Amino acid sequence: MDLLLTLLLRNLGRNPRRSALTVAAVAMPVVILVLSFTIVAQLNRFLDDSAAQLRLAVAHKTSIINxxxxxxxxxxxxxxxxxxxxxxxxxxxxxxxxxxxxxxxxxxxxxxxxxxxxxxxxxxxxxxxxxxxxxxxxxxxxxxxxxxxxxxxxxxxxxxxxxxxxxxxxxxxxxxxxxxxxxxxxxxxxxxxxxxxxxxxxxxxxxxxxxxxxxxxxxxxxxxxxxxxxxxxxxxxxxDETQTQDEKAFLNQFISQQFDLPTNLTLLALITIAVAVLAAANTMNMSFRDRIGEAATLRALGFSARFGAWLSLTESVLLCGIGGCVGVLAPVIAFGYTPIGDVQIPLIVRLEIGPGVCVVALTLALAIGTIAGAWPAIQGGRLRVIDALRSLE
Amino acid sequence: MGAAGIVLRDVHKAYFKDRLEIPVLAGLNLEIAPGEFAALMGPSGSGKSTLLHLVGGLDTPTRGSVRVGESQLESMSESALTAWRSRHVGFIFQMYHLVPVLTAAQNVELPLLLFRMASSERKRRVQTALSIVGLGDRTDHRPNQLSGGQEQRVAIARAIVTDPDVLLADEPTGDLDARTSEEILNLLNALNTEFGKTIVMVTHDPRAAGHAGRTLHLDKGVLDREEVNARKTAAASAS
Structure with missing residues (x-):
């Protein structure tokens, strides 16, 4: 098992620049996801705290600006x-x-x-x-x-x-x-x-x-x-007819009309995640193509098609997992231990990144790895050994 | 493990390209005795590599039977063939196909991962295999730190580490200079004479074929003729 782990880890370092770029491509959407989820969660906490104050907000029925x-x-x-x-x-x-x-x-x-x-x-x-x-x-x-x-x-x-x-x-x-x-x-x-x-x-x-x-x-x-x-x-x-809401609903409407941060951030996170999937999938496809001879050799030695698929998929998950860790640690360190933490966000005192968001972000990074590695894994499983060997001659 | 004989009966193999049938082997009959060193020669497209793939269980015949030792390969499933390969066949390729990120010892250890075996036993076998090929002192070198001949020796060590019945070599000296080729062929010879391995070697080089006990000439998918290397046979009889 230690040899397999060695093989997996060394495979990650075969093309350091490509691996680093993939890690960065996964880390960036994870950073955005961590920040957006944290901001949305803290806004919701703010709204819940406001709701607990038992206040009604009465505004003009036509528009909040009337x-x-x-x-x-x-x-x-x-x-x-x-x-x-x-x-x-x-x-x-x-x-x-x-x-x-x-x-x-x-x-x-x-x-x-x-x-x-x-x-x-x-x-x-x-x-x-x-x-x-x-x-x-x-x-x-x-x-x-x-x-x-x-x-x-x-x-x-x-x-x-x-x-x-x-x-x-x-x-x-x-x-x-x-x-x-x-x-x-x-x-x-x-x-x-x-x-x-x-x-x-x-x-x-x-x-x-x-x-x-x-x-x-x-x-x-x-x-x-x-x-x-x-x-x-x-x-x-x-x-002057009125529209009366509890404070949470009112502030929610106010936030949505002003900048709709939660929706915009979630949308941004989703788009960047999709980009990360494409980038990681591209890397894994190139890696598979580069190592098709080795995959064929392993099969010739007696390793199963499933093993080839597992190797490819695990490498992808590992690479994206590293990206996920970087993406989680970067905002945790930046907002917890540097002056960036003093940056003001409307209605939020200080951005506190909770463990729940970190777990969600890491899970997502692993999911990116799974999706990105799926196609090379399928290709590895379907590989015809003699065709692959012939292509190398 | 001992040596295994190889018997092919009326073996046909055809490939399809753009719905066009390309026959490669056309009713080939062949027997290679246990412990024999046979060289396969013939022009490009004569079916040498295809024959090697069939004997190694990498491919199955369109028609006919392929028996290696006690195993009838044409009736085995893909997964059964994969498992069979790991126990009974060692492959040696022209371009070595070593994993570049692993050391010589780790490359040789790879096939042993398919066996339930203690780590210490694996290390012992790896050391033995590398010693046999004369690379006992290069265990921690990576392929890019080795010469072509040394890389091929590592590939041979990887092929023999599981103690297979049959060694299949596809132009093992095709990428090496004359002196290094001679060393590799002597090594294969030693594996055949000292360890009794059945060896089938594809080659274009008559000098390489001269190391085998018998040279089988293929042409257009059938056995055209065969030559017995009298010197080798005599040496084998003497020993």
């Missing part, structure tokens, strides 16, 4: 004046934002200052931060990965220009870097400050009190389901 009248907030709250089921309603106005000397887009949103700490409990503001938030109309809660990236800390004063008309400039005081928030990127400010700046800019009154969406914090799953229907019914046949 604003809603701020007056909707009071009408939704009136559905449960005792606040048994609806604990808080928060108006949210998206202003995006960029720094004066930086093109990097920010995600900044104005929120109802009183209700925000009640509805977004995952932010776990300290007593001191809560007081600062309530006291200062220019208060800004910064997402922790944004804070890390920008180098912002509590007490800093930052000026952000809105990304949407009338492109007002906001001067904020950082009062928290929200270390526990589910969303590590978004920044939160007072909605009243946003309305104030809009009014000051000369926008018509009808364009001032508008929000991008409303978030409704519910007391439980039953309330969530009930008001998901009731809120939409409340605004039926009005100029």
């Amino acid at each position: 604003p809603l009248p701020y007056g909707h907030k009071a009408r939704i709250a009136a559905l449960d004046p005792q606040k048994r089921d609806i604990i808080a309603v928060v108006g949210i106005a998206w202003i995006g934002g960029v720094l004066a000397n930086d093109r990097e887009p920010l995600t900044t949103m104005g929120v109802d200052a009183d209700e925000f700490p009640i509805a977004f409990t995952d932010h776990l503001l300290t007593q001191q931060e809560r007081e600062a938030w309530q006291r200062d109309r220019r208060a800004l809660i910064v997402g922790r990965s944004t804070a890390a990236k920008m180098g912002w800390k509590v007490g800093d004063r930052v000026t952000i220009r809105a990304s949407i008309p009338p492109y007002s400039e906001f001067s904020f005081n950082v009062i928290s870097t929200a270390p526990k928030a589910i969303d590590p990127v978004a920044n939160w400010c007072h909605l009243s400050y946003v309305f104030e700046e809009r009014a000051r800019s000369g926008l018509p009154e009808s364009s001032v009190d508008l929000v991008s969406f409303l978030f409704v914090k519910c007391s439980g799953r039953a309330a969530l389901e009930r008001y998901r229907v009731e809120i939409d019914r409340l605004f039926e046949n009005t100029p």
Whole structure:
């Protein structure tokens, strides 16, 4: 057996350049697969965490970019004046934002200052931060990965220009870097400050009190389901009908409309895997052709057709397995032990590559090897020894 | 294992190319005695290599019977022939066909993987086979570190390591210079006289054929004539 293993391993090294290129051709899609699966899994975890917050997202029925009248907030709250089921309603106005000397887009949103700490409990503001938030109309809660990236800390004063008309400039005081928030990127400010700046800019009154969406914090799953229907019914046949979804569905839709990362990444991974199969199959076919004389000799010595097929297939699986290991180790090392790990991906704090994804990727690499080695293996099994020997004479 | 006789009766073999039947052997009758060294000669296309392939179980006749030792080859299945080859036949090719990534010893060890055998026993047999061919000190050399003659010796060691009944050599000196050819032919001779192996050798070289006890001349798929090498026969009788 040790001789067979020696033969297999030395066969891999016969044409080092060809083997290295094949390993690279398999490793690259594995890298893409590992990253895309990890990103998709972490996005899903983010969505699941958001779903656990028992919040409904109310947006305009026509489109997510159509604003809603701020007056909707009071009408939704009136559905449960005792606040048994609806604990808080928060108006949210998206202003995006960029720094004066930086093109990097920010995600900044104005929120109802009183209700925000009640509805977004995952932010776990300290007593001191809560007081600062309530006291200062220019208060800004910064997402922790944004804070890390920008180098912002509590007490800093930052000026952000809105990304949407009338492109007002906001001067904020950082009062928290929200270390526990589910969303590590978004920044939160007072909605009243946003309305104030809009009014000051000369926008018509009808364009001032508008929000991008409303978030409704519910007391439980039953309330969530009930008001998901009731809120939409409340605004039926009005100029501003609503579409109410749980937070997971809403964010999912939002992600899909913005960049649809999961689908695009999966598609990319599939295409590169197909390319890897072709590259590996080409290598294995060339290897088989190069060694047809040896295959015939082994058969003449008494090795079976099945052995020839096994040798070819095992070599292919081994080669692609090495590619798979390289493809898995590269992102694990890059994102775990080098500065590349600090690269920010929307909604994801830090890319953590789990063992499950590694196992899936390695299995896939072995499957590539099996598919790529199948045809040479069949050819090896069908080889007519005398024809092969004659072709060498 | 002892030597085996070879008996061919009314052997026909035809190949098909583009639906066209090309007859190669046309009713060949032949007997080679156990322990005999026979050379096959004849022009290209006379059927020498085809005969060698039939005797080695690499191919089956279109018609007729091929018996090697106690085995009737024409009735055996592909897998049975494969297993039979590993135990009863040793092949020596013109171009040696060694595995370039394995050492001389590993190349010789390859056929032994088909036998249930302890690793130590395999190593012992490999060492013995390489010593017989005079390469006991080159066990760790790879084919590209050996001369053509040495490569052919390794191929011969690989052919004899399983102690087969019959050695089949297809132009074993065709790629070698005169001096090295002589060494290889002397080695085959020794395997025939000292170890009693039945040897069938295809060759175009009359000097090579002179090392055999009998030369069989094929032409157009039948045995045209045969010559007995009196000197060899006398030497064999004397020994």
